[in-house]
Amino acid sequence: MAESSAVAAAAAAGGTAAPTMLEELLEITAQSLVRTEVAEHYEVIRELGRGxxxxxxxxTHRQRGTPMALKLLPKASTKLHTFLYEYCVALSLATHPAIIGMFGIAIESSQYYGFLYEPALHKDLISIIKPRDGIPEPAAKQCAKQLVSALEFIHSRGLVYRDIKPENVLLFDPECRRIKLTDFGLTRPKGTKLKLVAGVIPYTAPELSNTADAQGVPIDSSLDAWAFGVLLFCLLTGYFPWEQSLPDDPFxxxxxxWQETGLEEDLPRHWKRLTAEAALMLRSLLALDPAKRCPVSGVLRYVDCPWRLEDGNSQETAVKP
Structure with missing residues (x-):
């Protein structure tokens, strides 16, 4: 099929070729969009998530019995191009083992656009993060290694993921031995100029939080490194490190x-549960200057080090994820 060839080409494309290949895939998919009502071919079992x-x-497929996850986007509030873009990006990246697998089926019903992908029956990462505790350190390291691999794959394709958060990491077992990244609606080609259009959240890098240029900031993989650092902090502590990446947030x-001095006595109170190695790892991912931020792969240098102190359970209350 022409669509399969385009998927393979888009997946192999890197750098400046990626946007062109994705646009070609969008055109092909728009022409082959299956028009059907969900109930005609699929039996709805239950809701897996809502955003x-x-x-x-x-x-489940009515004839084959295959279980699937069906993402539905209301046509009333979703542009066709927006839907096709998310679907095609996901399709072009689905060959990676830590990125959600796709069935290659996109549909249009009277009310929805939709596409089908492999179901994750153990929910997502947010469902296992305990407030004031996080998740077990071995599970956090399992997550870290798989997410590094997935993000490096995305970056090698000339793309920036831009939506790292626990809700977008799907679990295929409760110990995080197999996880997958999902939801590519915000993924954009490297170099795309973006300006902050919504409120600042913990994952928002400071260069976007303080966007003054009306033309926006050209994005690169350092945005993902920042959000990855925030995610790892949440996994290890059960808190966000701050509510907003703005100077008027006390955290x-x-x-x-601490970033300015690097002194141990300046380490924020709610970071004291972390080992020196983990604090250094996160300090590198969360460098205020994006040019000095380490790539996501920098985490791999620390996976054999302890990340959490055993006596760190009585730290001051921070910001719950």
Whole structure:
């Protein structure tokens, strides 16, 4: 099929070729979009998740009995190009073992656009993060290694993921031995100019938080490194490191001071549960200057080191994820 060839080409394309290949895949997919009502071919079992822009249902194919996850986006609030773009990006990246697998089926019903992918029956990472505790350190390291691999793969394709958060990491077992990244609606080619259009959240890198240029900031993989650092902090502590990456946030202000001095006595209180190695790892990922931020692969240098102190359970309350 022409679509399969385009997927293979888009997956292999890197750098400046990626946007062109994705646009070609979009055109092909738009022409081959299956128009059907969900109930005609699929039996809905239950809802797997719901977000701001759509919801995901567990379905089975009525003839084959195959379980699938069906993401549905309301046509009333979703542009066709927006839907096709997310689907095609996901399709072009689905060959990686730590990225959600796709069935290559995109549909249009009377009310929805939708596409089918492999179901994750153990929910997502947010479902196992315990407040004031996080997740077990071995599981955090399992997550870290797989996410490094997935993000490096995305970056090698000339793309920036831009949506690292626990809700987008799907679990295929409770110990995180097999996880997969999902939801590529915000993924953009490297160099795309972006400006902050919504409120600052913990994962927002400071160069976007303080966007003054009306033309926006050209994005690169350092945005993902920042959000990855925030995610790892949540896994190890059960907290966000701050509410907003802005100087008027007291937690972020403390962090900025520590970033400037690097002194142990300036380490924010709610970071004291971390080992020196883990603090150094996160300090590198969360460098305030994106040019000095280490790539996501820098985490691999620390996976054989302890990340969490055993006596760190009585730290001050921080910001819950």
């Amino acid at each position: 701001k822009y759509g919801h995901v249902m567990l379905v 972020f202000e403390d962090f900025m001071q």
